[in-house]
Amino acid sequence: MFRWRWLVISLWLAAGVVGLFAVPQVGSILRAGGFSADGIEAEQALARYEAAFGDVGAPIQIVFHHDTLRANEPEFVAQAMVALAPLSNLPEVTAVLPFWDQPAQVSPSGSTAYAMVTVDIEPEFAHHIVPALRENLGPTDLDVHVAGAAVFYADIQALSEADLQRSEAIGLPFALITLLLVFGSIPAAGIPVLAGGASVVVGLAAIWGVGQFTSFSIFALNVVTLVGLGLGADYSLFLVSRFREELADGRTTAEAVERTVATAGRAVVFSGLAVLTGLSSLMIFEFMMLRSIGVGGAIVVLIAMAAATTFVPAMLAVLGPRVNAWRIWRPRLGPRNGWGRLAHAVMRRPVPVFLGVTTFLVVLGLPFLHVRISAPDASVLTTDAPSRQAFDLLRTEFGEGHVAPLFLVSVFPEGPLSAEAIAAQHRLGRALKEDPRVARVRGLASVDDRITLPQYQLLYRDAPAIGDPYVRAIAGTLARGNTSVMIVEPSVASISPEVGELVAAIREYRDAEGLDLLVGGGGAGLTDFVDRLYTDFPKAVAIILSVTFVVLAILFRSIVLPLKAVLLNVLSLLASFGALVLVFQDGWLSNVLRFEPLGFIEATLPIILFALLFGLSMDYEVFLLSRVKEAYDEGHSNTDSVAIGLERSGSVITSAALVVIVVCLAFVTADIVLIKAVGLGAAIAVFVDAAIVRSLLVPATMRLLGRWNWWAPRWMSGTHRGLR
Structure with a gap:
């Protein structure tokens, strides 16, 4: 790496420049929907209906409302005609079914009515025509709203892109400030930001390329960006910290780079494999929305790993000791050897610490017992979103069920x-x-x-x-x-x-x-969606747990350490799930976070968070246990190895977690509740993992397990010392 440093940097810069041209085009490949799958009854009902009655396409409602006029009055009808007339000139519009020919399209109060517009566009891309429909409506004194699934997804895409820009504008500067406080040096702080930015830009460009051949959901954009930004900065921080440590031990720049890649770089690869496993498990689901997050997440994780193991070492090789240049003042937090002292204090009383922390995490997770899972509708948007306003108006004027009725398709x-x-x-x-x-x-x-x-x-x-x-x-x-x-x-x-x-x-x-009857439509589709999701979820969990266990067993040459890591990760995630139920289902902090409580947890949220956070939390386990294993291999006892490992990695893990938390909290500013929940859930899980599990529960369990931490069958232990 040292020899080819300039070539590597040049290649990454070239990839970044190309990526900057591709990133603005990412929106063109994003598809609406992604919540349907072949084989579920609601989809079979739709297929049966279309076989008999014709393709339903992507119906869009033009909703008219007036406080004093009634829909059967000539003035109301005339105003609506003026508004609808220009739509027939749009080549995509195939038919307009007015309310004056369909009494069912007039509300019981008479103050609201809608025309049904059908368009000749695949439902997955129908949201692209919504801006044209809104712009081409004729002038009218009536209140006019555009409603329907296509409109919902058009607003989702617009809000997603705005959320992404806001999150990056907030997250990157605060991440840089955090890194400056961590490193006290501008070059050292800048490297993780560059690596994180490169991971996102190159990752989104790669997704745009892959999107020419496969489908990507609108919802994937922000989740993938959060993963790329967080992991890119996270992994880079570990390498920069290890490089500075190697320089401080008297090694030359070339030696420090080599040693950094061999230790921290190796840990990044195994950690990345854990994250990759989690996100790749989403590909087993039949729903495009989850599959696209899995594919996009896997792409960005691979690029973040590549950036950390090539781009970052190349920049370190160029900077050498100058990585510590341009020092800035930073506060000293905690006493010297504070992490080692904490580890020894915990290991002197492992049973009370283990029981106390475990009980605390279980209590945090208890609210998850009353979780209510449901699929999203327009209520996940803010009340000022146009499609949400149209949805609320239809629901108020026509009734809850009119917006998304059931249809029963029978054959006789x-x-x-x-x-x-x-x-x-x-x-x-x-x-x-x-x-x-x-x-x-x-x-x-x-x-x-x-x-x-x-x-x-x-x-x-x-x-x-x-x-x-x-x-x-x-x-x-x-x-x-x-x-x-x-x-x-x-x-x-x-x-x-x-x-x-x-x-x-x-x-x-x-x-x-x-x-011979099939049930489809709104509630049936949501029910079938949730049922199929949670039929497949145990398979994804089994893949994540088993593959992560195998990867960690290979890394640490131990059976007990991977098993402990998996169990502690599950405990940590359950605590964050409990917090999400309190916030997004029960409405705690809803005023602070600026959202309307849903009364349920969106069905894909626990699945996405489990897939993402299991690997992300495993990052800190890998880096901590890697340093513990180094100390153990140097001949230290189990207890001393834990203290030395925590002393060497505690501040770095805390700093890395702080950067990820800052990035995740930037996404809490999103207007879409699902993205807000992913950001908050990730921030809570990382905080619990780094501040509680790694600093308290890991030392306590390792002290209780003693030499059994390092047990492995003889065939896999190799030259490892094993039990002693």
Whole structure:
């Protein structure tokens, strides 16, 4: 590395310059959605519906509201016509279904109505047309909102990009200030910032390239940036600290670089593998949203590892002793040998420390026992986001269930208008209307409660010649071939537990009655999404735990140390999960953090945090135990090795954790609750891990385990001293 230092720096600078041109294009590859998968019933229901009725595309609602005018008044209709007229000129718009032809699109109060706009764009990219729709609406005195899934994702992308710029503007300067206080030298502090920035820029450019061949979710952008910035700075800090230590021991620049790469660089590789394992586990999920975070995260981790083991050593080789130049004043924190004294103090009373800290972490995690998991809707956005305002207006004016109704798609071999089919649909409709979780039902045999079953059968007996024009329109809308659809509007929000119970009840009724019926739509899709997520989550956990165990066993040539590390990491993460429930579900600190409590934890949050933080927390375990193992291999006892290892790494681990916490807290300023929660959850987990687990629980457990820390089968211990 020393010999090729200028070439390495040149290559990284070239990659950074190329990356700067690619980064602005990253938004073009981001896709909406990512919460569906083949094989779940809600998707099968949608496929059945589209096979019979045609592609639903990406419907967008243009919502009109006026405090005094009513939607059936000529002035209201005329104003709406003026607003809608320019949309037909957009080539992507295929149809506009106005509210004056569809009574169901007018609210019960009459003050709100919406037109349905269909566009000829894949649903994953439909959010790209939203700005054009907003710009092309004609002038009107009505309040106009644009609503729908595409609008939600358009706002998510806009807010994500704004959140990212804000987080970087806050995080990088504060990270630099933190590093200046840690190192007391401008060059030493600047290297981790450069490495972190390079990891993000080159990583996002690589994602843009990979995005030409695979899908990336809108939600992946900020999570991937947080990982790249945090790990890039984190790993670099460990190398810079070790390099300065080697220089202080009297080694030349070349020797110090070689020794740094061989020790801290090796630890970075194994630590990076742990993080890589965690994020790569997200690829086993069927949902594009999680897979893209896994792919993007893995790419950025590899680049952060490469930057730490090539770019950073090259910069250190060029600077040499000048890494300590341009000294600045910094406060001295704590007494000399403070970490060693702390380790000895803990190991003198390992049982009380172990029991006390473990109890504290378990208590922190207890709120997770009452966690409520749900999928996101527009409520994850701030109340001033345009799509959130439209969502709230529709929910208020039309009812909770109208925004995201359930649709029941049935197949009847004899046809949906046959007497037997009408009887089955009539029984189902009556059962649904009696359920308090249902607000209204639209179906072939649910037109009017005053109509009896024999009358429905008589109405539909001669389908082509149905006399009643309204019933004829209903039949044309809800029946096609041998397929019928029933629209069910719940009386509560689609993300509520009651809707999940309603979906389960409908499916139980279907099975009991022997109907060929599939349940899809809002609440069904959310229920199936969460169920499939947490069916696959144990597999991801098993992969993370087992691969991390194997990697650490290879690094430390021990069975006990990796097992202890895995168990302590799980305990640390559970404590942070408990804190997230208190904050984002129960609303603690919601005023301080500027968000509206959701009343639930977004379904992907525990999975993303477990995958990310298990590896990130393992960083500090790897660096601490690497120094402990060095001391043990030098001939020190188990107790002295722990004290020496903590003394050598304690301040560095604390400093690295502080930098990561600063970066994560910068993402807490995000307007999107999911990103805010990831930032806060990561900050809490890193704080608990570095301040409590590594400084107190690790020394206590290693003292209790004694020589068994180093036990390994003879075949894997090699030249290691093993038990003694």
